[in-house]
Amino acid sequence: MYMMVSGGYLYHTFRRSAIMKSPLKNGVNKTVRRMVKDPYSWKRRWTAERTGNKAEVESISRAYIDFLDRARTEREVVNYWVEKLREAGFRELLKVPKRKPRPGEGFFQVNRERSLMAGIAGSHELQEGFNMVATHLDAPRIDLKPLPLDGDFETGIGFMRTHYSGGIKKYHWVNIPLSLHGRVVRGDGSTIDLRIGDDDDDPVLLIPDLLPHLSKRVQDKRKISEAIKGEEMLALAGSGPIQEDTDERPPIVNELLDLLNREYGIIEEDMISSDLSLVPSWSPREIGLDRGLIGAYGHDNRVSSFCAMHSLIDIRKAKKVPIRWAMVMNFDKEEIGSEGNTGAKSQYLELAVYDLLEWKGCTGQRREMIGTLSSSFALCADVKSGMNPTFKSVQDPTNSARLGAGVTITKYTGRGGKTGANDASAEIVGSIRKLFNSEKVVWQMQETGRVDEGGGGTVAKFIATRNIDVLDIGIPILSMHSPFEVVSKMDVGMGYQAFSVFFEKFCR
Numbered sequence: 001m002y003m004m005v006s007g008g009y010l011y012h013t014f015r016r017s018a019i020m021k022s023p024l025k026n027g028v029n030k031t032v033r034r035m036v037k038d039p040y041s042w043k044r045r046w047t048a049e050r051t052g053n054k055a056e057v058e059s060i061s062r063a064y065i066d067f068l069d070r071a072r073t074e075r076e077v078v079n080y081w082v083e084k085l086r087e088a089g090f091r092e093l094l095k096v097p098k099r100k101p102r103p104g105e106g107f108f109q110v111n112r113e114r115s116l117m118a119g120i121a122g123s124h125e126l127q128e129g130f131n132m133v134a135t136h137l138d139a140p141r142i143d144l145k146p147l148p149l150d151g152d153f154e155t156g157i158g159f160m161r162t163h164y165s166g167g168i169k170k171y172h173w174v175n176i177p178l179s180l181h182g183r184v185v186r187g188d189g190s191t192i193d194l195r196i197g198d199d200d201d202d203p204v205l206l207i208p209d210l211l212p213h214l215s216k217r218v219q220d221k222r223k224i225s226e227a228i229k230g231e232e233m234l235a236l237a238g239s240g241p242i243q244e245d246t247d248e249r250p251p252i253v254n255e256l257l258d259l260l261n262r263e264y265g266i267i268e269e270d271m272i273s274s275d276l277s278l279v280p281s282w283s284p285r286e287i288g289l290d291r292g293l294i295g296a297y298g299h300d301n302r303v304s305s306f307c308a309m310h311s312l313i314d315i316r317k318a319k320k321v322p323i324r325w326a327m328v329m330n331f332d333k334e335e336i337g338s339e340g341n342t343g344a345k346s347q348y349l350e351l352a353v354y355d356l357l358e359w360k361g362c363t364g365q366r367r368e369m370i371g372t373l374s375s376s377f378a379l380c381a382d383v384k385s386g387m388n389p390t391f392k393s394v395q396d397p398t399n400s401a402r403l404g405a406g407v408t409i410t411k412y413t414g415r416g417g418k419t420g421a422n423d424a425s426a427e428i429v430g431s432i433r434k435l436f437n438s439e440k441v442v443w444q445m446q447e448t449g450r451v452d453e454g455g456g457g458t459v460a461k462f463i464a465t466r467n468i469d470v471l472d473i474g475i476p477i478l479s480m481h482s483p484f485e486v487v488s489k490m491d492v493g494m495g496y497q498a499f500s501v502f503f504e505k506f507c508r
Contacts, residue, residue, distance in 0.1 A: 042445075044402070044405055044444055045405065045406065045442050045444075046404055046405055046406075046442070046490075047404055047405060047406045047442045047488070047490035047491060047493070047494050048404065048490055056493065057489055057490060057492075057493035058489070060310070060489075060492060060493050060496055061294060061489040061492055061493070063306075063310065064294070064303070064306050064310075064492055065284045065294060065296070067080060067302070067306050068284045068296045068297070068298055068299075068302060068306075069283050069284055071298075071302065072179070072181055072198075072279045072297065072298060073141075073181045073182065073275075073277060073279065074113075074114045074115075074137045074138050074332050074342075075113050075114065075182075075183065075193075075275075076181070077116075077137045077302060077305065077330070078110060078113055078114065078115070078116050078137070078330070079113075081108075081116055081118065081305075081309055081330070082108070082110065082116070084309070084313055085106070085108045085118055085313065088106065088313045088316050088317050089106055089316060089317075090106035090107060090108050090118060090313075090316065091105075091106065091107055091108075092107070092108060092109065092110070093107045093108065093109040093117075093352075093355055093356075093359065094109070094355075096359060100359070100360055100361055101121040101359055101360060102121065103121050103122060103123045103321045104120060104121060104316070104319060104320070104321040105120070105121045106118070106119070106120050106121075106316045107119055107120075107121070107356075107359075109352055109355065111341075111342055111348050112341065112342050114137075114332040114333075114342040115137065115329075115330055115331050115332045115342040115343075115348060116137075116328075116330040117327065117328070117329050117330070117348075117349075117352045118309065118312060118327070118328050118330075119312070119325060119326055119327035119328065119356075120312065120315060120316055120321075120322055120325070120326045120503070121325055122321065122322045122323055122324045122325040122326060123321050123322070123323055124323055124324050124325070124507075125360075126325050126356055126357065126360055126372060127357075127362070127368065127371060127372050127375070128324065128375055129324060129325075129372065129374075129375030129376040129377065130324055130325035130326065130327050130372070130376045130377075131322070131324050131325070131326050131327070131376070131377055131378075131502055131503055131506050132326075132327040132328070132329060132376060132377070132378040132379070132463075132468070133304075133308040133327070133328045133329070133378070133379050133381050133499055133502070133503075134328075134329045134331065134344065134378050134379070134380050134381065134459050134460070134463050134470070135301055135304040135305045135308060135328070135329070135330055135331070135380075135381040135382065135459075136301050136304075136305075136330065136331045136332065136333075136334035136335075136338075136344070136382070136459060137301070137302065137305055137330050137331070137332055138165075138166070138301075138332050138333055138334060138335050138336075139166070139279075139297070139298040139300055139301070139302065139335065140164070140165065140166030140167060140168045140300070140335055140481045141164070141165050141166065141277045141278065141279050142162045142163075142164050142165070142173055142178070142207075142233065142235070142277065142278040142279075143162060143163050143164070143165045143275075143276065143277050143278075144160055144161070144162055144163075144180075144182075144235075144271070144274070144276040144277070144278070145160075145161045145162060145163050146271065146272045146274075147161075147268065147271065147272065148160040148161045148162070148271060148276075149161075149237070149253050149256055149257065149268065149271070150234075150250075150253065151238075151240070151249065151250030151251075151252040151253045151256075152250060153242070153243060153250050154242065155242065156239055156240045156241055156242040156243075156250070156251075156252055157236060157238075157239055157252065158236075158237045158238035158239065158240060158250065158252035158253055158255070158256050159234040159235055159236055159237050160205065160234070160235045160237045161231075161234060162207075162233045162234070162235055162278065163230070164230060164233065165277070165335065165336060166335030166336060166481065167335065167456075167481055168481050168482075169224075169225070169481070169482065170225075170227070170228040170229070170230065170233060171209075171224070171227040171228045172482045172483055173207055173228075173233065173483060174207045174208065174209040174228055174233075175206065175207070175208065175209050176206070176207075176280060176281075176282075176483055177197065177204040177205075177206060177280070177281035177282065178197065178204055178205045178206060178207070178235060178278040178279065178280060178281060179195070179196060179197030179198050179202070179204060179205075179278070179279055179280070179281040180194055180195075180196045180197055180205060180276060180277075180278060181194065181195050181196075181276070181277055181278075181279055182194055182274060182275045182276035182277050183274060183275050183276075184264070184266055184270050184271065184273070184274040184276070185270070185273040185274065186265065186266065186267075186270045187267070187269065187270060192264055192265065192266065194264065194276065197281045198281060202281075204281045205235040205236060205237060205278060206235065206236050207228075207233050207234060207235050207236070208234075208236060209228065235278055237256055238252050238255060238256050238259075239252065240252030240255050279297060279298075280297040280483040280484065282297070282484070283296075284296035284297075287486060291489075292404070292488060292489055292490070293403070293486050293487065293488055293489065294486070294487050294488075294489060294492070295484050295485070295486050296484065296485065297483050297484060297485070298485070299383060299475075299477055299480075299485040299486075299487050300382075300383045300477060300480055300481060300485060301334065301381070301382050301383055303383060303475050303477075303487055303492060303495065304381035304382055304383065304474060304475065304495070305328075305330050305381075306492075307381070307475070307492065307495035307496045307498075307499055308328045308381055308499045309328055309330070310496055311496050311497075311499040311500040311503060312326060312328055312499075312503060314500070315500065315503055315504060320504060322503050322504050322505075323504070323505065323506075323507045324506070324507055325356075326503035326504075329344075329349060329352075331343055331344045331348075331459055334382075334458070334459055338459055338462055344459035344462040344463065345462055349373075349463075349466065350369060350373075350466070353369050353372055353373060354369055357369060357372065370467065373466045373467055373468055374466075374467040374468070376468050376469070377428075377431075377468070377469045377470075377506065377508065378460075378463050378468050378469070378470040378471075379432070379470070379471055379472075379473050379499070379502060380422070380458050380459055380460035380463060380470050380471065380472045380473070381473060381474060381495075381499070382458040382459070382472065382474045383474050383475055383476070383477040383480065383485075383487075384401050384408040384410060384446045384448070384472075384474040384475070384476050384477065385400075385401065385446075385448050385449060385476070385477065385480060386400075386401050386402060386403045386476035386477055386478050387400045387401065387402055388478055394449045394450055394453045394454075395449050395450065396447060396449070396450050396451075399445055399446065399447040400446060400447065400449075401444055401446040401476035402444065402476065403476050403477075403478065403486070403487070403488040403491065404488045404490050404491060405442065405444045405476070405491075406441070406442030406443045406444050406490075406491060406494045407436075407441065407442070407443050407444075407473050407474065407475060407491065407494050407495050407498045408443065408444055408445070408446035408472075408473060408474050408475070408476055409429065409432065409433065409436075409443050409444070409445055409446065409471065409472075409473055410445075410446045410447070410448075410471075410472035410473065410474065411423065411424050411429055411445075411471075411472075412424065412447075412472075413448060413455065413456060413457050413458055413460065413472060414455055414456075414457060415454065415455030415456070415457075416451065416452060416455065419455075420455075420457045420461065421457065421461065422458075422460035422461040422463075422464045422470060422472070424460075424469075424470065424471045424472070425469075428469050428470070428471050429471060431506075431508055432471055432473070432502075432506075435501060435502065435505065435506050436498065436501075439497075439501040439505065441494065441497055441498045441501060442494050443473075443498070444476075446474075446476070458472055460472050473498065475487055475488075475491045475492065475495050476488070476491060
């Protein structure tokens with residue numbers, strides 16, 4: 001847009017600057033740049049500018065760090081939240097009294113110890129719709145194969161064979177200490193939960209890489225995606241004597257089986273019925289001399305679960321009653337496509353709504369359930385790619401997220417031509433924008449990257465298939481899907497605030 005100003009031209013840009021061409025003087029046309037106040041431009045804000053209580057942000061960050069340290073698998077996350085929910089007075093849905101719920105009453109329901117629904121009854125009727133945050137608990141990791149134990153005759157090394165889960169750069173996971181977490185179901189049906197490697201005096205496992213002195217021909221010419229291949233991700237599990245290849249199995253395998261049976265009562269066949277994973281052994285740490293960032297395994301997507309669940313629990317503790325019913329759906333298996341009976345593609349959401357309707361005394365008919373879902377609104381909470389200062393070329397700077405600039409609003413995800421995306425309507429985006437602006441929630445617009453660079457998806461498209469209005473929001477992150485991801489403390493605090501106002505005040 002151009003307009004005449006003092007014999008020159010003033011050009012408005014989205015960076016709130018202007019170029020002024022001065023009149024000719026001695027045949028020279030000088031150009032100067034001036035800042036102008038343009039009330040019509042959108043300006044990115046930094047969370048620190050709008051956060052009055054820094055102590056509260058630090059308190060939330062400390063609680064978040066403790067959560068990450070205690071919960072490194074989906075089961076552990078569910079167990080963590082069940083403990084916190086019960087402490088705050090939430091009741092398991094199957095055990096609530098046989099009466100209609102009271103506004104402000106808290107409830108939860110667990111699905112196979114891998115996913116979790118929690119909520120608070122609102123002052124409006126459930127059939128008028130609920131406000132839901134849909135998120136996921138799983139994070140990329142290294143799973144053990146069903147029969148993982150093996151060994152090598154020539155070196156005497158015993159190892160565990162693995163199968164990575166989720167989209168990772170495999171070379172990130174070598175030469176780092178790994179803990180073994182998970183559950184084993186024994187032959188008699190009893191279970192044992194393992195958590196080996198987290199304490200300082202625990203042994204750890206490790207996937208070894210090739211030394212640079214000998215990698216020139218074998219490894220250095222590989223594509224970076226094949227620097228470490230899937231079948232090369234062998235986790236060191238023990239060392240024993242070197243023997244000739246005359247035995248059926250290397251001796252170290254039998255030694256490891258003996259150790260597992262002696263310490264945990266496990267035999268090799270038991271490992272076929274197990275969920276065992278390798279996760280980084282290190283604890284979360286503050287990053288930066290100013291301690292403004294948090295580095296940890298599992299930000300994707302436990303930061304969203306933490307902010308949503310923490311805000312829900314605090315609303316219940318404060319005895320506040322939300323206008324609409326408030327719910328958090330913590331799904332599993334998002335990193336492998338939301339498959340299975342604990343993922344967002346399952347019918348668990350429908351079952352939960354049926355149960356809530358019956359709790360209210362409704363008949364629980366399908367028409368009531370579909371009508372309730374269709375009147376609801378969901379925020380799909382998942383982390384978003386933050387602009388990396390080293391690799392800025394893959395991002396569109398105007399539509400990219402920055403750490404410390406608040407929660408992201410993402411109109412669509414997907415790849416290329418929005419393939420695999422939920423593309424939220426203008427009305428959906430506008431309603432959340434209005435809420436966040438009125439409640440002073442710092443937010444920023446975000447796309448995953450430049451159009452043809454790649455992309456990704458969330459559970460939003462699966463929520464939308466239930467005829468629910470849904471919008472992606474999240475917290476920006478660096479080093480996504482690595483063993484040590486990075487978020488801003490200020491953004492964690494703003495995520496907590498965003499979900500709090502959504503639960504308490506959003507009503508279209």
